[in-house]
Amino acid sequence: MIDPPATRPPPAGRLPNPTLQDVAALVGVSTATVSRALNFPDRVAEATRTRVIAAVHDLGYSPNFGARAMASRRTHTIGAIIPTMENAIFARALQSFQSALRLQGFTLLVAASSYRPEEEEEQIRTLVARGADGLLLIGHDRDERIHRFLDRRGIPALVCWALDRSVARPSVGFDNRAAMQALAREVLRLGHRRLGMISAATAGNDRAAARVHGVRDALAEAGLADAPLPVIETPYGIDNGSAAFEALMSRAAPPTAVLCGNDVLAVGALRRARQMGIAVPGRVSITGFDDLELAQITDPALTTVHVPHRKMGTEAALTLIRMVQGEAFATSVELTADLRLRGSLAPPPAD
Amino acid sequence: MIDPPATRPPPAGRLPNPTLQDVAALVGVSTATVSRALNFPDRVAEATRTRVIAAVHDLGYSPNFGARAMASRRTHTIGAIIPTMENAIFARALQSFQSALRLQGFTLLVAASSYRPEEEEEQIRTLVARGADGLLLIGHDRDERIHRFLDRRGIPALVCWALDRSVARPSVGFDNRAAMQALAREVLRLGHRRLGMISAATAGNDRAAARVHGVRDALAEAGLADAPLPVIETPYGIDNGSAAFEALMSRAAPPTAVLCGNDVLAVGALRRARQMGIAVPGRVSITGFDDLELAQITDPALTTVHVPHRKMGTEAALTLIRMVQGEAFATSVELTADLRLRGSLAPPPAD
DNA sequence: TTGGGCGATGTAAGCCCTTGCATGGCGATG
DNA sequence: CATCGCCATGCAAGGGCTTACATCGCCCAA
Numbered sequence: 078m079i080d081p082p083a084t085r086p087p088p089a090g091r092l093p094n095p096t097l098q099d100v101a102a103l104v105g106v107s108t109a110t111v112s113r114a115l116n117f118p119d120r121v122a123e124a125t126r127t128r129v130i131a132a133v134h135d136l137g138y139s140p141n142f143g144a145r146a147m148a149s150r151r152t153h154t155i156g157a158i159i160p161t162m163e164n165a166i167f168a169r170a171l172q173s174f175q176s177a178l179r180l181q182g183f184t185l186l187v188a189a190s191s192y193r194p195e196e197e198e199e200q201i202r203t204l205v206a207r208g209a210d211g212l213l214l215i216g217h218d219r220d221e222r223i224h225r226f227l228d229r230r231g232i233p234a235l236v237c238w239a240l241d242r243s244v245a246r247p248s249v250g251f252d253n254r255a256a257m258q259a260l261a262r263e264v265l266r267l268g269h270r271r272l273g274m275i276s277a278a279t280a281g282n283d284r285a286a287a288r289v290h291g292v293r294d295a296l297a298e299a300g301l302a303d304a305p306l307p308v309i310e311t312p313y314g315i316d317n318g319s320a321a322f323e324a325l326m327s328r329a330a331p332p333t334a335v336l337c338g339n340d341v342l343a344v345g346a347l348r349r350a351r352q353m354g355i356a357v358p359g360r361v362s363i364t365g366f367d368d369l370e371l372a373q374i375t376d377p378a379l380t381t382v383h384v385p386h387r388k389m390g391t392e393a394a395l396t397l398i399r400m401v402q403g404e405a406f407a408t409s410v411e412l413t414a415d416l417r418l419r420g421s422l423a424p425p426p427a428d
Numbered sequence: 429m430i431d432p433p434a435t436r437p438p439p440a441g442r443l444p445n446p447t448l449q450d451v452a453a454l455v456g457v458s459t460a461t462v463s464r465a466l467n468f469p470d471r472v473a474e475a476t477r478t479r480v481i482a483a484v485h486d487l488g489y490s491p492n493f494g495a496r497a498m499a500s501r502r503t504h505t506i507g508a509i510i511p512t513m514e515n516a517i518f519a520r521a522l523q524s525f526q527s528a529l530r531l532q533g534f535t536l537l538v539a540a541s542s543y544r545p546e547e548e549e550e551q552i553r554t555l556v557a558r559g560a561d562g563l564l565l566i567g568h569d570r571d572e573r574i575h576r577f578l579d580r581r582g583i584p585a586l587v588c589w590a591l592d593r594s595v596a597r598p599s600v601g602f603d604n605r606a607a608m609q610a611l612a613r614e615v616l617r618l619g620h621r622r623l624g625m626i627s628a629a630t631a632g633n634d635r636a637a638a639r640v641h642g643v644r645d646a647l648a649e650a651g652l653a654d655a656p657l658p659v660i661e662t663p664y665g666i667d668n669g670s671a672a673f674e675a676l677m678s679r680a681a682p683p684t685a686v687l688c689g690n691d692v693l694a695v696g697a698l699r700r701a702r703q704m705g706i707a708v709p710g711r712v713s714i715t716g717f718d719d720l721e722l723a724q725i726t727d728p729a730l731t732t733v734h735v736p737h738r739k740m741g742t743e744a745a746l747t748l749i750r751m752v753q754g755e756a757f758a759t760s761v762e763l764t765a766d767l768r769l770r771g772s773l774a775p776p777p778a779d
Numbered sequence: 780t781t782g783g784g785c786g787a788t789g790t791a792a793g794c795c796c797t798t799g800c801a802t803g804g805c806g807a808t809g
Numbered sequence: 810c811a812t813c814g815c816c817a818t819g820c821a822a823g824g825g826c827t828t829a830c831a832t833c834g835c836c837c838a839a
Contacts, residue, residue, distance in 0.1 A: 097827095
């Protein structure tokens, strides 16, 4: 994307920023020395360094980003494109991602794709044009062309939130499918046979798709491969969860356990169950995924899968920085997501 | 084409990004013309423009950000420093802020201060050094020096989330104090006389401080200026809300209404009330502030103050862009925050 | 005393764009 | 037919920083 420039005359009464030149002149050394004093302190005599630092402070100097980026071919900027910051899971991970980045002297450029592939692609191009040294992306589900584009530009990209062993690209995340399978296994173990699912849209969202698969895996494993598994796909949101739950329960043979693709949908389901006078977990069990705080304050508390969001953000930052710095081969990092069994899951009614 | 003496060997197997030069060479015009074709389409002959665009496409050219920033002295980048993305209110506003920014061709640089003034200051300097054209800050409570620094650099800063008529700086937000006063007034109207408050730390957080003031205002207005108002300050978090609630209720004359500085603290209070067997709103009323989704799923639903987070984000983006483009004088935008009366507030027990 | 080695510093060549000013060509006008 | 004006384009000067390479002292060893 090429945006139209707006020429602005230097506003009157405004000091030009001090430059390396100014610092050098004040100290009485060359710009090269100042630059070194700032970037490689130990390549400069101690006395010089001290004077440089004092001058920098006096002048309130800070390096010009554009010039620096141009000369060093590095921006120390990392771009992240997430579906939306409104979803707490991403906001939380992004927060720890940013903190970790900062500790290493990187800043964060963010963009949201609203779960739309074209928008994600556009954002990727924008961030690359902005000089991002590396990119954080969510999930593997995207056109191969994009990765080719990034490879050609030599820009490392790290996928987060998913860990698919069949994909060679480095990623930091957990196995959504296995985690959901573990949860579904527990549900089946308790005796449930009629399951239902409320999922986020699976198109372009491999995490959501993997979770649905996980449930199917568990069914197959229990010799129930042919059992019907009604799945309702719906956008993110409490109300959507409520509506989907009602739809599921209005079927001829309503499920005794409703597995939701995320906690927010589950909370919606829980609420509607209460409104409909359906006992949870007495008549129907409900489970979530993510383990937001939300999951602990509902009544009953929500059985869910705990995802280590913060850790994922931090790991992603460290891994991505390693990639950007070209250190060795980037290897994927697998985190574990474990079950949190709470009150919303119990054996099915005896009837 | 003759290779210029290569300073640094281009990393193996990686194409250097195409430059304006490359495009110009391919089309057979000067770089100036290409630049103009891209930035001021109508200052170039139609035929030329078409060829330039084709070449840009062929080469996959996108302008080098650093060079552009340096030559034009504008980055089309806006920085935002918020306390934390983990708090849904900020994440939500940030999301709409970013969307609005993008529509105008700006990208977002974000940083979090963790509610620490020194950290905020450091982040401000970092973002300025990164070339942010403008800054979004939360609240007015910061050292005057910082604004002087920004003014000197000619970088417009917009304050969000607060609207204090005694401060001249432009802001987009609502009157925290008046909003809380309105809520407290309602509480008093119902007959409550012993109030208690759970607040976020007020030091360096003018929103929190204003809300406490609002309650005092309401008391004074009702001729109860001398009534004791126990206020417990505690960090953000459900558990902290719970602990504070318990502390408040353990006092000699426990309050009949507990006003919380935000919904999350209120949810914690609500939960502890249930654990302690204290009926809400039967024995004690509890209120929040923000109106997160959370507020609607608790039982009873939470009476709170609705804050138009998304609208605030969008307005902030538009206002800030206007400021950056030097259009006229930046004026503050006042949004309204209104009461949402729900089940958690009722008259005090008759005893 | 002298040469070598080394650490500290200086020199200057880029990095890639934008933009004020100069140039050249062409049609309209006198 | 000569002038003028204007449009499209080219020229070239930065903009602030990094860094390869050159230089300069200075100390130590021979």
